[in-house]
Amino acid sequence: MQLRKFLHRGVFAEIALVTIVLGACSHSLQPRASTSGEHVSTASPMRVSMNSRMTTTPVPILMYHYVEPHDDAKEPHAAGLFVSPDIFEEQLQWIVAHGYQTIDLDTYLQLRSHAINEPKKPVILTFDDGYADAFQNALPILQKYHLRGVFYIVSGFLGKPGYLTDNQVIALRDAGMMIAGHTVSHVDLRSLSAKELRHQLEGSRKELETFIGAPVIHFAYPSGRYNQRVIDMVAMFEYKTAVTTHHGIAGTRDPLFQLPRVRMTKTTNLAALLP
Numbered sequence: 400m401q402l403r404k405f406l407h408r409g410v411f412a413e414i415a416l417v418t419i420v421l422g423a424c425s426h427s428l429q430p431r432a433s434t435s436g437e438h439v440s441t442a443s444p445m446r447v448s449m450n451s452r453m454t455t456t457p458v459p460i461l462m463y464h465y466v467e468p469h470d471d472a473k474e475p476h477a478a479g480l481f482v483s484p485d486i487f488e489e490q491l492q493w494i495v496a497h498g499y500q501t502i503d504l505d506t507y508l509q510l511r512s513h514a515i516n517e518p519k520k521p522v523i524l525t526f527d528d529g530y531a532d533a534f535q536n537a538l539p540i541l542q543k544y545h546l547r548g549v550f551y552i553v554s555g556f557l558g559k560p561g562y563l564t565d566n567q568v569i570a571l572r573d574a575g576m577m578i579a580g581h582t583v584s585h586v587d588l589r590s591l592s593a594k595e596l597r598h599q600l601e602g603s604r605k606e607l608e609t610f611i612g613a614p615v616i617h618f619a620y621p622s623g624r625y626n627q628r629v630i631d632m633v634a635m636f637e638y639k640t641a642v643t644t645h646h647g648i649a650g651t652r653d654p655l656f657q658l659p660r661v662r663m664t665k666t667t668n669l670a671a672l673l674p
């Protein structure tokens with residue numbers, strides 16, 4: 400395993416979170432209740448609507464990081480971030496065999512606003528950080544089963560060893576995949592000045608939009624870290640949804656900027672998790 404892939408502070412934090420999240424995942428999976436009160440204590444002109452009164456079928460948002468083999472014995476702390484291509488394919492086969500349809504977050508927004516009829520058994524596949532294996536391993540398997548994914552790209556890592564290149568991101572887009580934002584450098588957004596937040600949120604969005612030629616309006620918080628100020632800035636810089644690392648299946652009452660996900664590992668039992 401190449402240690403260089405773990406040299407980013409944000410990714411280290413994500414590894415630490417794996418332990419916490421996996422440890423907290425034993426409760427039964429129900430659509431999360433709204434966390435109103437947790438992040439709504441301050442007034443702001445960019446306040447984001449937290450609730451919808453109409454109901455929509457809960458939508459599982461599955462969270463992948465690396466789709467490549469991993470030596471768990473050598474690096475047990477990172478095991479939760481890896482799914483091998485073989486296991487990934489088995490998981491996709493299960494999804495297809497059980498009648499799920501992959502949608503992207505634009506379609507999810509339409510579902511939430513009741514602009515379209517609900518597809519049967521919708522599911523969203525997400526891939527964080529923009530690792531090179533997204534193109535090399537995940538994309539061919541997604542295409543084999545005619546499935547779509549959402550790729551959260553760290554714009555400042557593009558072209559670095561182990562990460563996607565600009566052209567690979569364009570190839571993902573051309574294959575029908577959704578490209579989404581994950582900041583410039585995978586920093587903890589809670590500690591940044593307004594200027595730095597603009598750079599991380601608007602700067603990365605504009606850079607991605609420039610070379611893929613399409614709007615980038617969906618976002619993932621690096622290492623799942625955010626607060627109300629970060630939520631309001633993400634909305635101000637024209638994103639329409641944001642996913643977290645909270646464990647759960649996204650229901651109608653989950654705020655669009657605090658969508659929970661299901662962390663996928665090589666041992667995830669989809670039959671026990673999905674509705």
Ligand SMILES: [Zn+2]
Binds near residue numbers: 413581585622
């Ligand atoms: Zn990340």
